[in-house]
Amino acid sequence: MVGWILLGVVVVLALFAVGLYNGLVRIRNQVKNSWNQIDVQLKRRHDLIPNLVETAKGYMQHERGTLEAVTQARASAMQPAGRPDQIEKEQQLGQSLMNLMAVAERYPDLKANQNFLSLQEELSSTENRIAFSRQHYNDSVMGYNDKRQQFPSVVVANMFNFAEEPYWKIDDAAQREVPAVKF
Numbered sequence: 001m002v003g004w005i006l007l008g009v010v011v012v013l014a015l016f017a018v019g020l021y022n023g024l025v026r027i028r029n030q031v032k033n034s035w036n037q038i039d040v041q042l043k044r045r046h047d048l049i050p051n052l053v054e055t056a057k058g059y060m061q062h063e064r065g066t067l068e069a070v071t072q073a074r075a076s077a078m079q080p081a082g083r084p085d086q087i088e089k090e091q092q093l094g095q096s097l098m099n100l101m102a103v104a105e106r107y108p109d110l111k112a113n114q115n116f117l118s119l120q121e122e123l124s125s126t127e128n129r130i131a132f133s134r135q136h137y138n139d140s141v142m143g144y145n146d147k148r149q150q151f152p153s154v155v156v157a158n159m160f161n162f163a164e165e166p167y168w169k170i171d172d173a174a175q176r177e178v179p180a181v182k183f
Contacts, residue, residue: 016152017156020152020153020156021156023147023153024144024147024148024153024156024157024160024162027140027143027144027147027148028144028162028165030140030143030144031137031140031141031144031165033140034133034136034137034139034140034141035083035137037133037136037137038130038133038134038137038168040133041126041129041130041133042077042090044126045093045123045126045127045130046074046077046078048119048123048126049070049071049074049097049123050071050074051119052100052116052119052123053067053070053100055110055113055115055116055119056100056104056107056110060104060107060110063103066096066099066100066103067100069096069099070093070096070097070099070100073089073092073093073095073096073097076089076092076093077090077092077093083166084166087166087169094127097123101120104116104120134168138167138169141165141166141167142167144165145164145165148162148164
């Protein structure tokens with residue numbers, strides 16, 4: 001009789017641990033899916049940048065440094081060494097794109113160029129999609145990290161090496177500042 005009770009307790013504990021493990025796997029996969037959604041939008045942005053730079057080159061002959069910075073930031077962002085590195089490199093790329101758009105304001109012919117306007121609109125749309133994807137990713141990371149840190153999930157998470165996932169956050173204080181609008 002005692003043997004059956006012990007066996008029942010062991011089976012219940014095993015089923016509980018399996019349920020916790022499967023829950024952690026499901027949430028970790030949601031985080032990976034969220035990251036892949038960001039990746040899709042980043043690929044779209046990376047594909048748009050060469051066309052934007054080529055269109056701007058003809059008008060912005062004196063702004064080679066800005067154009068080269070965008071090209072270098074794109075090349076760097078396309079070869080990340082893990083998620084934290086990719087987050088940092090994509091933030092640098094975003095900053096160089098903002099610089100390019102600011103410089104483009106000084107060239108009325110460029111601003112009026114239909115091809116440039118179309119690419120600028122596509123890039124703006126892509127940036128919005130990236131922002132939504134980042135938000136979804138951070139929400140998924142929060143759910144996953146909460147689950148892996150709560151008891152009793154933390155026991156299973158530590159046993160099976162469920163690592164904490166990084167948030168997509170802004171480390172550069174300059175990016176947190178509100179842009180000045182002057183008329």
